[in-house]
Amino acid sequence: MNDLRRKLLGAAAILLLKPFAALAAAWNKDAFGAKTPQDALTGIGVGSPAPSKDLVIEAPQIAENGAVVPIEISSAIAGTTAIAVIIEKNPFPLAARFDFQNGALPYVKLNVKMNETCDVRAVAIAGARHYTATKEIKVTIGGCGG
Amino acid sequence: MPGPMKMRATLGSGHTDVRVLMTHPMETGQRKDAEGKAVPMHFIQNLTVKVNGRTVVEAQISQAVSRNPVFSFRVRGGAKGDKVEVSWLDNHGESNKTETAVA
Numbered sequence: 001m002n003d004l005r006r007k008l009l010g011a012a013a014i015l016l017l018k019p020f021a022a023l024a025a026a027w028n029k030d031a032f033g034a035k036t037p038q039d040a041l042t043g044i045g046v047g048s049p050a051p052s053k054d055l056v057i058e059a060p061q062i063a064e065n066g067a068v069v070p071i072e073i074s075s076a077i078a079g080t081t082a083i084a085v086i087i088e089k090n091p092f093p094l095a096a097r098f099d100f101q102n103g104a105l106p107y108v109k110l111n112v113k114m115n116e117t118c119d120v121r122a123v124a125i126a127g128a129r130h131y132t133a134t135k136e137i138k139v140t141i142g143g144c145g146g
Numbered sequence: 147m148p149g150p151m152k153m154r155a156t157l158g159s160g161h162t163d164v165r166v167l168m169t170h171p172m173e174t175g176q177r178k179d180a181e182g183k184a185v186p187m188h189f190i191q192n193l194t195v196k197v198n199g200r201t202v203v204e205a206q207i208s209q210a211v212s213r214n215p216v217f218s219f220r221v222r223g224g225a226k227g228d229k230v231e232v233s234w235l236d237n238h239g240e241s242n243k244t245e246t247a248v249a
Contacts, residue, residue, distance in 0.1 A: 026235075027191045032208045068212045087210060091176065095210035104195070104202035105161055109218035113174070113210050143212075 032094050037086050037121065040094040044084055046123055052077060052131035055124045059137055063114060066143030072109040075124045075131075080106035082125040089118035113143035148242035155230040155248040162224030162248055164195060166232045167216045174209040190215065192235040197221055198228055224248055 031043025041049070058072035073083055083106055084097040095112050106124065114120075119134040149169025156163050168190065175187035187209055195203040203219050226248055233243035 027206050032206070072218075090210050091174075092208060092210065094208060096205060096207040099204045100202070101204075102197070102200045102202045103222040105220040105222055107218075107220045108203075108205075109216075111212035111216055113212055 028097070031097075032092060034094060035092065037088045037093045040086050040092075041123065043094065044097060044123070044125075046084075046125065046130045049123055049130035049132035052124070052133060055122055055131050055133040057120060057122050057133055057135040059120060059135055061136075062138045062140065064140045066114040066116070066139040066141055068111045068143070069114050069137060069139070070109070070111050071120060073107070073122045075106035075126075077106075077124050077126050077131055079126040080124045081127070082106075083108060084123040084125070085110070085112065086121040086123065087112060087114055087118065088121060090115050114139045115142045148236075148240050151232070151242055151244040153230065153232055153244050153246045155224075155228070155246050157224060157226065157248060158220070161220045161222050162197070162228065162230075164219045164221065164230055164232070165216070166195075166219075166244070167214065168234055168242070169214055170234075170236065172209060172211055172213045172215065188236065188238060190234045190236045193217070194233050195219055195221075196231040196233075197224070199231075 031040055034040040034043050054076040056074050063069040082099045085095040086093045087095050098108050100106050117138045119136050121132055121134045124131045151168050153166040170190050171188055173185050173188040177185045179185050189209040190207055193205040202221050228248040231245045235241045
């Protein structure tokens with residue numbers, strides 16, 4: 001009897017908590033709040049990613065305006081399900097994380113802000129494996145303060 | 147009040163190109179206004195792309211994405227008339243979405 005009651009209570013608790021859990025999982029506060037690239041990596045569950053030539057970052061070598069730096073990332077690594085963008089010297093390095101499913105190709109193009117000249121790091125997640133590539137972008141005018 | 151969005155979805159070779167523009171200030175919290183007061187953070191956090199009702203891309207983004215964000219995505223295959231929907235949600239709980247058919 002007691003056991004049944006406990007199960008019912010447990011089920012009720014799960015039903016109550018689920019909507020909140022779904023909301024909380026939607027934005028990775030810890031990873032986006034990280035102040036170092038390493039903490040940002042840890043925040044998205046990536047330990048030490050292996051460098052890969054199949055992960056390509058297309059971006060200008062020199063960005064005159066740090067407020068709008070176009071970056072294009074594509075992965076030729078089989079089974080890539082997510083791509084993250086880390087701007088190493090930004091106050092909060094993690095810029096974005098994209099999860100691909102149902103036929104979306106591991107490709108994204110976006111504009112980011114860069115505080116100063118630094119490496120832009122792409123991370124590809126393919127199952128339990130993690131890959132990375134970097135590209136240095138020189139910034140003439142920073143795009144964070146102003 | 148969330149600003150307007152623009153989107154274009156076109157058939158490429160073997161994939162569909164989706165290009166979407168959102169109107170959003172994407173405030174970082176680092177900028178100061180004319181009186182020297184910090185402008186509070188205001189930025190899009192979540193972005194969802196759906197094709198014919200199925201989620202294909204789920205993105206989490208930060209204040210490091212430029213003002214009035216523009217994104218391009220690619221989806222394998224596709225056909226004329228497929229419905230593409232993009233929606234976003236920001237840190238103030240504001241949201242917006244737009245829908246278009248693949249041309």
